Amino acid sequence: MAVHNADIAAVFQEIADLLALQDANPFRIRAYVNAARTIEGWPEELDLWVRRGHELEDIPGIGADLAGKIREILDTGGCAALQRLRRGFPAGITDLLRVPGLGPKRVRTLYRELHVETPEQLLRAARDGRIRELPGFGATSEKRILEAASAYVGREQRMPLAKAAAYAEALLAWLRGARGVRDAVIAGSYRRMRETVGDIDVLVSARHGGPVAERFVAYDEVDRVLAKGGTRASVVLKSGLQVDLRVVAPESYGAALVYFTGSKAHNIELRRMAQQRGLKINEYGVFRDGERIAGDTEASVYRTLELDWVPPELREDRGEIEAARRHALPELVELDDLRGDLHAHTTATDGRGTLEEMAAAARAAGLEYLAVTEHSKRVSMAHGLDAARLGKQIDAIDRLNDTLRGITLLKGIEVDILEDGALDLPDKVLARLDLVVGAVHSAFHLSRKQQTERILRAMDRPCFSILAHPTGRLLSEREPYDVDMERIVRHARQRGCFLELNAHPERLDLLDTHCRMARDEGVLVAVSSDAHAPADFGVLRYGIGQARRGWLEKGDVLNTRALRDLRKLLAGTMRG
DNA sequence: GCCGTTTTCGGCCCGACTGTTTTCAGTCG
Numbered sequence: 001m002a003v004h005n006a007d008i009a010a011v012f013q014e015i016a017d018l019l020a021l022q023d024a025n026p027f028r029i030r031a032y033v034n035a036a037r038t039i040e041g042w043p044e045e046l047d048l049w050v051r052r053g054h055e056l057e058d059i060p061g062i063g064a065d066l067a068g069k070i071r072e073i074l075d076t077g078g079c080a081a082l083q084r085l086r087r088g089f090p091a092g093i094t095d096l097l098r099v100p101g102l103g104p105k106r107v108r109t110l111y112r113e114l115h116v117e118t119p120e121q122l123l124r125a126a127r128d129g130r131i132r133e134l135p136g137f138g139a140t141s142e143k144r145i146l147e148a149a150s151a152y153v154g155r156e157q158r159m160p161l162a163k164a165a166a167y168a169e170a171l172l173a174w175l176r177g178a179r180g181v182r183d184a185v186i187a188g189s190y191r192r193m194r195e196t197v198g199d200i201d202v203l204v205s206a207r208h209g210g211p212v213a214e215r216f217v218a219y220d221e222v223d224r225v226l227a228k229g230g231t232r233a234s235v236v237l238k239s240g241l242q243v244d245l246r247v248v249a250p251e252s253y254g255a256a257l258v259y260f261t262g263s264k265a266h267n268i269e270l271r272r273m274a275q276q277r278g279l280k281i282n283e284y285g286v287f288r289d290g291e292r293i294a295g296d297t298e299a300s301v302y303r304t305l306e307l308d309w310v311p312p313e314l315r316e317d318r319g320e321i322e323a324a325r326r327h328a329l330p331e332l333v334e335l336d337d338l339r340g341d342l343h344a345h346t347t348a349t350d351g352r353g354t355l356e357e358m359a360a361a362a363r364a365a366g367l368e369y370l371a372v373t374e375h376s377k378r379v380s381m382a383h384g385l386d387a388a389r390l391g392k393q394i395d396a397i398d399r400l401n402d403t404l405r406g407i408t409l410l411k412g413i414e415v416d417i418l419e420d421g422a423l424d425l426p427d428k429v430l431a432r433l434d435l436v437v438g439a440v441h442s443a444f445h446l447s448r449k450q451q452t453e454r455i456l457r458a459m460d461r462p463c464f465s466i467l468a469h470p471t472g473r474l475l476s477e478r479e480p481y482d483v484d485m486e487r488i489v490r491h492a493r494q495r496g497c498f499l500e501l502n503a504h505p506e507r508l509d510l511l512d513t514h515c516r517m518a519r520d521e522g523v524l525v526a527v528s529s530d531a532h533a534p535a536d537f538g539v540l541r542y543g544i545g546q547a548r549r550g551w552l553e554k555g556d557v558l559n560t561r562a563l564r565d566l567r568k569l570l571a572g573t574m575r576g
Numbered sequence: 577g578c579c580g581t582t583t584t585c586g587g588c589c590c591g592a593c594t595g596t597t598t599t600c601a602g603t604c605g
Contacts (some may be wrong), residue, residue: 027588031577063578103603138596203605227593244605264605271589300583
């Protein structure tokens, strides 16, 4: 069985958790946590990375010891050090560390004194009033733990960005009405456009924090207040979303924005650099010998480190700091750069807008062309098109294009890639189209090798333009299927076809690291809405966010091309 | 456990809030 980076990261995270419960050296614990994070975000499977002759020790934060453990995990699937650590604790106790308000010290006390091993047992202990008797705990702590444990037991995962954005942006508008607010933004993973957010960080620039915090906790969607001070407050909204507020003075706003935008790894790197220069960076500014030398804007903070301003989407400590130092940051693609959309459905299959309505909505969204790409017959529950119905739609689009102004419809299909890699419609039918978008909607369980080769075979058909949602994941429902994305990216370059970044908030597929692979390999990415209704073109915003996280520039995105140029590129994929 | 053009030893990011303290530990971001 193949070992994935996520598996290795999970081993290191669990080792870190167990070491923390043992009260081990905190820096040793951090080394495991850092390694887990680095490996989780590594753009290539370490299995392959090693087989291609790379040295694990070249990965930052991986030394001789961790490299040895990675090799062990790759070879055996297990890790003896983890097995040894596990013997000291009941299985699953590390889940308790995920309960907000509990850290290693308190988990250890709860286990030693009350034999609490699971969140469910924690909940019972809190309900029975046993926790308040423990040293270092009290009635208030017990009540908090009770709330946190019940929330954890019935918890929701991280919330998709688009859903969180709706709640957060409404709150932000409310907060801007507070007295003395000069500026207010949502920082954190929202600003970095991560695909999901755990909570929302709101940053406000104001001389006095009090009135802002008052208005914050008075928001009518607040379910409960977790904390409230003069510069900081936390609430949980009725939607379950936690929101943290920080208020800083205008001269500190830029430093605070850097600090609360993160990522944590990016910030740690900035501080390390600052330290080397005898500077100190915190959320209030950049200081030399106690004197503030920067901090009112983000650019001023980066400037003290001789760095260019780094767009938030890049702040993941994946090479952006080095690029900022060399003045070599990418000029990231923007929403306005999109000239068209290459994946949409209509009422002919499972969409909720007619051809005319979808065309009008796309034009209203500022697009110049829209590819209509219905499902093919295999997807029967969406009334997928057969050859005859596709023929009728082709004729309908030709007729409509004669009357449309300001937008051009392209004739396409989202054709199913069958289990053996064949396409769901004959080549000569596909050859009538402007583009063919191929997609996997079945047999998700295939082995990595089978799944990969299935897709490569499909790409090699005479008509194949774009691989839709390449990993098949659905954020709240379905893991990605097992596929070798490097082979797919390389094959796309050799074949001359393209990859889709599906902007649907539940998909956002390609992943950011895959975008970067595509860019490095010179494969163009189509940022597509997969719109099923006229209002759906709004999701392109999230697709662009993900593309930016993947370092894509305007030139790396297929549908920034003018229609003429796009047609030429698509024609090259339609050899049938 | 990692790391190094001040270092192979001795550092490792840092401040706010809370509860239970009576000067601070634990947790969080």
